[in-house]
Amino acid sequence: MKKISVILAITSCIYISCKKKDDTAPSRLFRPVIAGELTADSNTVVASWQKIAGAAAYALELSRDTFRTTDLSLSLDTNAAVVKKLLFNQLYQVRVKAIAADTLLNSKWSDLGAVKTLSSILKVPGIDDITYNSVRVRWTTKGAAVTSIKIVKAADNALVSTVALTAGDLVNEFKVAEGLEASTRYIIFLYSGNEERGYADFTTKAPFSGTIVDLTAITGRPGVLADTLPLIPSGSTVLLKRGETYNISSTVSLNKSLVIMSAPDLSNTTQAKIFFTSNFNFEAGTVIDSLEFNDIYLLGDNYGGRYVFNNSNSATVGKIKFVNSRAEIFRGMVRLQSGTTNVNDFIIDNCIIDSIGNYFILNIGASSRINHISITNSTIYKVEGVIASAQGSAAVLISDCTFSEAPLGNSKNYYVDYNANEVANGITVSNCIFGIGKDSKGAITVKDVRAGAGTVIGASNNYRTSDHLSAGNDFPNITTYTRPALQLWQAPGIGDFKIADNAYPGRNSTGDPRWR
CATH class of the missing domain: 2.160.20 (Pectate Lyase C-like)
Structure with missing residues (x-):
């Protein structure tokens, strides 16, 4: 009986020693939790979340179909992101995970929620805004003042013109861009500084026929x-x-x-x-x-x-x-x-x-x-x-x-x-x-x-x-x-x-x- 007791005691010590060693092994990082904001301004999304102890970086993803597909993936070294040049008037789902030095210990994905970008302040040109060689570019004043217009050919994205806007243009909320080709498809881009505020397609009218x-x-x-x-x-x-x-x-x-x-x-x-x-x-x-x-x-x-x-x-x-x-x-x-x-x-x-x-x-x-x-x-x-x-x-x-x-x-x-x-x-x-x-x-x-x-x-x-x-x-x-x-x-x-x-x-x- 004494021999059996000694064997049981030794076995218990070995088990306790092993269990203590398992408990001190590195564990997966916690999922990030939203903190601060998940907002949209124009076609920009701003998101922030709590810092995670032990995180070396973060991965951020955006989707428009609940992550059946992913529109955008970013690697970040901070717990905040400003994502620009998204689609206007679109609902995006946003998720983030903490990245560990040992990627086996990365956190699971954390859903931060959904946010909808705003409509473009650029108005789509109507039939009365288009001629065979010009377009009237109209917008609604909101947020930062618009500063310039860029027009490219839709076929090859070749730059056609960049037009700076005057104080009078901002009051009128329109600018006429000329020198275009008839029966041609173009894309307008509207800017506040370097920030894109909207884009729209249009096609110039056919040229006059006859004399x-x-x-x-x-x-x-x-x-x-x-x-x-x-x-x-x-x-x-x-x-x-x-x-x-x-x-x-x-x-x-x-x-x-x-x-x-x-x-x-x-x-x-x-x-x-x-x-x-x-x-x-x-x-x-x-x-x-x-x-x-x-x-x-x-x-x-x-x-x-x-x-x-x-x-x-x-x-x-x-x-x-x-x-x-x-x-x-x-x-x-x-x-x-x-x-x-x-x-x-x-x-x-x-x-x-x-x-x-x-x-x-x-x-x-x-x-x-x-x-x-x-x-x-x-x-x-x-x-x-x-x-x-x-x-x-x-x-x-x-x-x-x-x-x-x-x-x-x-x-x-x-x-x-x-x-x-x-x-x-x-x-x-x-x-x-x-x-x-x-x-x-x-x-x-x-x-x-x-x-x-x-x-x-x-x-x-x-x-x-x-x-x-x-x-x-x-x-x-x-x-x-x-x-x-x-x-x-x-x-x-x-x-x-x-x-x-x-x-x-x-x-x-x-x-x-x-x-x-």
């Missing part, structure tokens, strides 16, 4: 447009200087295809003005493929007898277009009064038209015809009528338009009046808002549409204000809203048709899109 007649260098000569039009070839694009006025002081008879437009100038948004103390006509017997007014302010000198077109000759015209333009103070915009004039397409798009008298926006005489009429994305107010035709048409489309103080409130005038003439493929009216009629000695009651019995009138998603008074001939299925024009719109009397009523159910889907 370009650039009148922008000629100023102080209001008659230069009228003098030039007879001299240039058909198919020309005439560029007018923004902010300049061009007079039509005697009848100009057109016999060629033309585009007349304000020249691209992102530093000046004021449209070139054509001032009418006379009007355009078509030359007798002419054949024209297309006539377009683009980004032009058309202004008459009186309501009594002024028109953009007052045609008295026979002509054949493919298209008459008014695009991105404004027209006001005319007896009528386009009047085909006599002669046999045939037009295939009449188009008004993205225009503001106001103060038109008793020959309406479009007046078609008995010997003329327009096949297809399209009025879209436009604001029409203070007009006595929109379309009047003494001949039939193939189709009429009115879509996404705002109407107010139209037509004349005498219970006789219509928005669309074909009398007994047929529109073969129908009249379609959709996504429009109709306000009150134009005051006529206190009367504001109006009618909507009149056409031959065989004309199909299709209408959908149209509203009229509670003070729109109908004398019959309504557009089908039109919804009368519960509030008047002055409560629906911001200031309709002065042409501000921004939707002011958040309860209006068509606020995001009806009327001229510029006001939604």
Whole structure:
């Protein structure tokens, strides 16, 4: 028994000695714990965590998919990190581990949490910010002042230009960069010092085709447009200087295809003005493929007898277009009064038209015809009528338009009046808002549409204000809203048709899109 006791005692000593030796072996480092911050500013993430005793370094990783993949890995000798040039408006997960001198003793990963970078202060260029050779770079002032813009070609990242920003640029919150190539994709980078504040892709517009007649260098000569039009070839694009006025002081008879437009100038948004103390006509017997007014302010000198077109000759015209333009103070915009004039397409798009008298926006005489009429994305107010035709048409489309103080409130005038003439493929009216009629000695009651019995009138998603008074001939299925024009719109009397009523159910889907 004594021998057995001695053996047990020796064994116990050996076990205790071995256990004590195991307890003093180096152990894995503790996981880091967040301390201080995990924040984002612009596209920069700032993180800090507690120091870990025995840590020789730290490993930091960022992911956007909970570490199924890793966006960025950093090795650090401090317990804080400032990670720059990340993606904007992105949620990142962040984790860290302590690195020991013996990497077998590294800590396990510690999740510090998730943080979302902010949206870029650089605004993505819209269609109106881009020309064929320039771009308007816009931003929102926030944080550090922006100092410069860099533009590179997207295809190869070749530097195109670096533009320093002035104090005036910072107040305006935009800068125009020029000297670009047409139909080319670029990337804008915005900087505060060396810090990137945003980036955006854009593609310049296609170059002008055909003959370009650039009148922008000629100023102080209001008659230069009228003098030039007879001299240039058909198919020309005439560029007018923004902010300049061009007079039509005697009848100009057109016999060629033309585009007349304000020249691209992102530093000046004021449209070139054509001032009418006379009007355009078509030359007798002419054949024209297309006539377009683009980004032009058309202004008459009186309501009594002024028109953009007052045609008295026979002509054949493919298209008459008014695009991105404004027209006001005319007896009528386009009047085909006599002669046999045939037009295939009449188009008004993205225009503001106001103060038109008793020959309406479009007046078609008995010997003329327009096949297809399209009025879209436009604001029409203070007009006595929109379309009047003494001949039939193939189709009429009115879509996404705002109407107010139209037509004349005498219970006789219509928005669309074909009398007994047929529109073969129908009249379609959709996504429009109709306000009150134009005051006529206190009367504001109006009618909507009149056409031959065989004309199909299709209408959908149209509203009229509670003070729109109908004398019959309504557009089908039109919804009368519960509030008047002055409560629906911001200031309709002065042409501000921004939707002011958040309860209006068509606020995001009806009327001229510029006001939604």
